[in-house]
Amino acid sequence: MARFAAGLCPAFAGSLWTEPAMPREAILSAEIPEPEEDRDLRPQRMADMVGQQEVIERLRIVVDAARKRSDTLGHILFDGPPGLGKTTFANCIPRELNVPLVTSSGPALKAPKxxxxxxxxxxxxxxxxxxxxxxxPKPVEEYLYTAMEDFRLDIVLGEGVxxxxxxxxxxxxxLIGATTRAGMLSSPLRDRFAVREHLGFYTVDELTEIVRRSAAKLSCNIAGDAAIEIxxxxxxxxxxxxxxLRWVRDYAEAKSSGQITVAVAQAALAMSxxxxxxxxKQDRAYLETILRVFSGGPVGVDSVAHTMNLATDTLSDEVEPFLLRCELIVRSPxxxxxxxxxxxHLKAWGNK
Structure with missing residues (x-):
């Protein structure tokens, strides 16, 4: 294909189409680097997953239907905050269908080529x-339109007339897409996903079960109330x-007998x-700054960032979302x- 394109237009081979830098087998097995321990803790099938049960039930329907028809599954978009299972779903679905998985990431796709x-x-x-x-980038996003809808690539050779x-x-x-900011996708791309699922936060009971399962995979002995505390x-x-859990496990092995009790878990988490x-610490520093310097507010986030010597984006993107969800701060005009x-909360923490 590359020789054919180059024969029609020599400039094309260097501008859009290039031979894959990796052999076909390497592309099909390419994955985003991930700590080995994270892969070990990740569920391998949707039946092994805890939480997101409504999402799982809907996905099982479309997966089972595609498998029975021996047809292609519709494109799926997962959105939601980091760490809630978007990548886990993307790895489980191909296993349910018994089909190959090819993995890439948005930042790695810098151009259509x-x-x-x-x-x-x-x-x-x-x-x-x-x-x-x-x-x-926008050009790459636009290149997906016909690929997703018609399973076709439109390759332009030459310029002008x-x-x-x-x-x-x-x-x-x-195509399975995962994003923490679905609003940044263009409407034409979002509309081409047949299934769109938003992943929500987990309950304490669900997280407790996840901690128990992860502790078993890590071969560490944890008490039930310690799992709840984590x-x-x-x-x-x-x-x-x-x-x-990993931090508490390390603390228990270094400072105790290795058994994770609720006292050990509390001591380990308090130490961090x-x-x-x-x-x-950064969350509380944010709250304490508004309390101590600005008498509880109202105050602009830029003023808080300058006082704490942090970037405004750090506060608005990393710190504030959880504080807003916990109803510890409000954003007013x-x-x-x-x-x-x-x-x-600050008074209770200061009395400890």
Whole structure:
């Protein structure tokens, strides 16, 4: 194909189409690097997953229907905060269908030529997973339109009046996109996803079960009330729960007998500055700054950021979402304000 395109237009081979830098087998097995321990803790089938039961039930219907028809599964878009299982779903669905999985990420697809090797090497009915899909540049996003809808690539050769278009037929495939910011996707791309699922936060009971299962996989002995304690301080997010479980496990092995009791869990989390609500040191520093310097608000986030010597984006994107969800702050037209719950929490923490 590359020789054919170059023969029609020598400039084309260097501008849009390039031979894959990896062999076909390497492309099909390419995955985003991930800590080995994270992969070990991740469920392998949807039946093994805890939480998101409504999402799982809907996905089982479309997966079972596609499998019975021996047809291609419709394109799926997962959105929601980090750590809630978007990548886990993307890895489980191909296993349920017994089809190959090809993995990439939005930041890695900088130009259409980076996307073409993935699309042209797909096997029939296979799954292409693009993580952080909202970070793809606009030209790459537009290149997916016909690929998703008609399983076709429109390749333009030449320029101006001499330009011509080649229609390259693709094998039917399923695109699974994962994003933390669905609003950044264009409407034409969002509309091409047959299934759109938003992943919500987990309950304490669900996180407790995840902590228990992860502890078993990590071969660490944990008491039931210790699992609950870790779950309560994990912000409704399995990824955070697993990170905090590992820290508590290390603390128990270094400072205790290795048994994770509720006292050991509390001591370990207190040492890392994680309080009963799951707030860390930076979260409390944000609240304390508004209380101490600005008398509880209202105050603009820029003023708080300058006072704390942090970037405004760090506060608005990393710190504030959880504080808003916990009802510790409110955003008013005049700025950020602490709630009565925040005053009570800071007072309780200061008395410890």
């Amino acid at each position: 980076d996307l073409i090797p993935y699309l042209t090497n797909l096997e029939p009915n296979s799954v292409l997973f693009i993580d952080e899909i909202h970070r793809m 001499n330009a011509r278009t080649i229609n390259l037929k693709l094998k039917p495939f399923t 779950a309560r301080r994990s912000r409704g997010t399995p990824r955070i729960a697993n990170h905090r 500055g994680i309080d009963i609500l799951g707030l860390d 005049r700025g950020r304000m602490l709630t009565s719950k925040a005053f009570e």
